[in-house]
Amino acid sequence: MMDVKRIISKIEKGYIKNNLKKEQRVDGRGLWDYRDFEIKTGIITAAEGSCDISLGGTRIMIGVKYDVGTPFPDTPDEGVCTVMAELLPLASPLFERGPPDEESIELARVVDRGIRHADCVQTKKLCIQKDEAVYIIFIDMYVINHSGNMIDCGAVGSLAALLSAKIPQGKWTENGPEWTGEYISGKDIINELPLAITFGKIDDMLFLDPNLAEELVSDGRITISVTKDQITSIQKSGSTTFEIDEIKMLSKKAFEAADKLREDLNLWQYAENIEEE
Amino acid sequence: MEEEIDEELEEEIDEDLDEDFEEDTDDEEDTDDEFEDEETSREIVAPGEVLSEDMENFIPGRGTILNKKGTKIISVLVGLKQIKKNYINVIPLNGFYTARTGDKVIGIITDKNPVKYRVDINAKYNAILKPRNTVKRSKMRRRGKSSHNLNTERFDIGDVIVAKVISADRLNNPELTIVGKYLGKKMGGIIISIDPPKVPRVIGRNGSMIKMLKSLTDCNIFVTQNGRIWIKGDKIKKERLLIEAIYKIEREAHTRGLTDRVEEWLQNEKEKRGIK
Numbered sequence A: 001m002m003d004v005k006r007i008i009s010k011i012e013k014g015y016i017k018n019n020l021k022k023e024q025r026v027d028g029r030g031l032w033d034y035r036d037f038e039i040k041t042g043i044i045t046a047a048e049g050s051c052d053i054s055l056g057g058t059r060i061m062i063g064v065k066y067d068v069g070t071p072f073p074d075t076p077d078e079g080v081c082t083v084m085a086e087l088l089p090l091a092s093p094l095f096e097r098g099p100p101d102e103e104s105i106e107l108a109r110v111v112d113r114g115i116r117h118a119d120c121v122q123t124k125k126l127c128i129q130k131d132e133a134v135y136i137i138f139i140d141m142y143v144i145n146h147s148g149n150m151i152d153c154g155a156v157g158s159l160a161a162l163l164s165a166k167i168p169q170g171k172w173t174e175n176g177p178e179w180t181g182e183y184i185s186g187k188d189i190i191n192e193l194p195l196a197i198t199f200g201k202i203d204d205m206l207f208l209d210p211n212l213a214e215e216l217v218s219d220g221r222i223t224i225s226v227t228k229d230q231i232t233s234i235q236k237s238g239s240t241t242f243e244i245d246e247i248k249m250l251s252k253k254a255f256e257a258a259d260k261l262r263e264d265l266n267l268w269q270y271a272e273n274i275e276e277e
Numbered sequence B: 001m002e003e004e005i006d007e008e009l010e011e012e013i014d015e016d017l018d019e020d021f022e023e024d025t026d027d028e029e030d031t032d033d034e035f036e037d038e039e040t041s042r043e044i045v046a047p048g049e050v051l052s053e054d055m056e057n058f059i060p061g062r063g064t065i066l067n068k069k070g071t072k073i074i075s076v077l078v079g080l081k082q083i084k085k086n087y088i089n090v091i092p093l094n095g096f097y098t099a100r101t102g103d104k105v106i107g108i109i110t111d112k113n114p115v116k117y118r119v120d121i122n123a124k125y126n127a128i129l130k131p132r133n134t135v136k137r138s139k140m141r142r143r144g145k146s147s148h149n150l151n152t153e154r155f156d157i158g159d160v161i162v163a164k165v166i167s168a169d170r171l172n173n174p175e176l177t178i179v180g181k182y183l184g185k186k187m188g189g190i191i192i193s194i195d196p197p198k199v200p201r202v203i204g205r206n207g208s209m210i211k212m213l214k215s216l217t218d219c220n221i222f223v224t225q226n227g228r229i230w231i232k233g234d235k236i237k238k239e240r241l242l243i244e245a246i247y248k249i250e251r252e253a254h255t256r257g258l259t260d261r262v263e264e265w266l267q268n269e270k271e272k273r274g275i276k
Helices: A010-021 A102-116 A150-163 A212-217 A244-265 B002-023 B196-203 B205-217 B236-251 B258-273
Strands: A037-041 A049-055 A058-069 A080-087 A127-129 A133-145 A166-173 A176-185 A195-202 A205-208 A220-226 A231-238 B040-045 B050-052 B064-066 B073-075 B079-084 B087-092 B104-112 B117-120 B127-129 B160-167 B175-177 B190-193 B220-223 B228-232
Touching: A010 A195, A010 A205, A010 A212, A010 B190, A037 A150, A037 A244, A049 A150, A058 A150, A080 A102, A080 A150, A102 A133, A102 A150, A102 A195, A102 A220, A102 A231, A127 A166, A133 A150, A133 A166, A150 A195, A150 A220, A195 A212, A195 A244, A205 A244, A220 A244, A231 A244, B050 B087, B064 B087, B104 B127, B104 B228, B127 B160, B190 B236, B196 B205, B196 B220, B196 B236, B205 B220, B205 B236, B205 B258, B228 B236, B236 B258
Parallel strands: A080 A133, B127 B175
Antiparallel strands: A037 A049, A049 A058, A058 A133, A127 A133, A166 A176, A195 A205, A195 A220, A220 A231, B040 B079, B050 B073, B064 B073, B079 B087, B104 B117, B104 B160, B117 B127, B160 B175, B190 B228, B220 B228
């Protein structure tokens, strides 16, 4: 909506703050509303699973690829799932080329933590042979357009991409892993759906799903990843501070928002084998 | 002695400028609606397309070049072909803003030092605002009584100003002034930006579109040539409606009969959203 430059003008700051005080957002939402999600899966044929997701103006392309490798010594019978994010310079004038910066590492880590610490990816089922071969799943996020709140967008998109994934099933033989001719997908890969819910804070005002202008003005944000009944990770960034009461209130709000999102998006519809079940 | 002469000269020049501004009675620039012009054909041309080989009657205008031998007029832009008197112009469909002398622009101060301010005016290069072009003129100073106490306006990084381009060429960064009518710092409101070539469309022929927008949404609007629009209304609902209307105009800039369509759309939306 607004001009995006490194320097945000004073009157824009004032405009956003004044309207937030009246519980109004610049794009006409309520304080606890999300922008609209749009999800398309199966867009990249070369990838096992893929997703093109947009949240308002923010757009991310996500691909899922797999590899067969040796497991970590402390978890010999568990597969691995890692998340990577890249902020393309095409997405925003704020992004530069070069090695990943703080923001892209944060995006990847927060999405990764949300998924890792929930009972989401079924790592035990991704084992082909104990101590020998497991699946390593890579989730790659490419930000195509940046219009605020990449974390929530990426978290939902990663789940959609994982759900739509179809990974060739392997069995262990003397010569190493071999394809059985079947695929693993849907419930075999994913059980729970953890969602990242981000809140912004400007002065004392808290709100859900900051857009880019609000993100640039805000003092900081907090991301709470929740499953149906537990919090899996919390990440705070920026210079702001939160009181304990605020965190408690936001946790409740996060559960409410996540329940609503799960209902609205109905992510299981993107699962590959949903018809068979 | 020299200083005095300089000052006198400067004052003379500035007085000339002041007169110019006074003629400008309306808020918005008087720009013809190029898209709606009768001389503008609906013909869309591409870069490299030969516009005319008739060199006796036509002269290459904006957005065009001559070939090496000087026998053909060729377009350099994607846009609409326009013939005005004996000039052939190409009105670009979208593109960057290029500063031209006399344009009013909305800029954001991005850097400051004792000698000059750097201003982002949505162009390829940052503009420069020197303190001597921010002098507030008072009657006291004109009589020369307080000439040592210069009353310059101070800005901070992030301030929004409306300024006039006083010099712009291809070699140097454009230079701005804020001395004049309607110029200076803006307080409150919100700025949105659109594609600079579509600015004439938001203003409309003789300001018809902008008058309609103002009367239907009760907002103050200030449109400048660099594609930035300053808006201030009493209610956020009205401001949001206006912003959506402006983006609608930008999207449908190349179509005919836009003013009537936008008016109808605005009235429908006002009823739908319950705005009085």
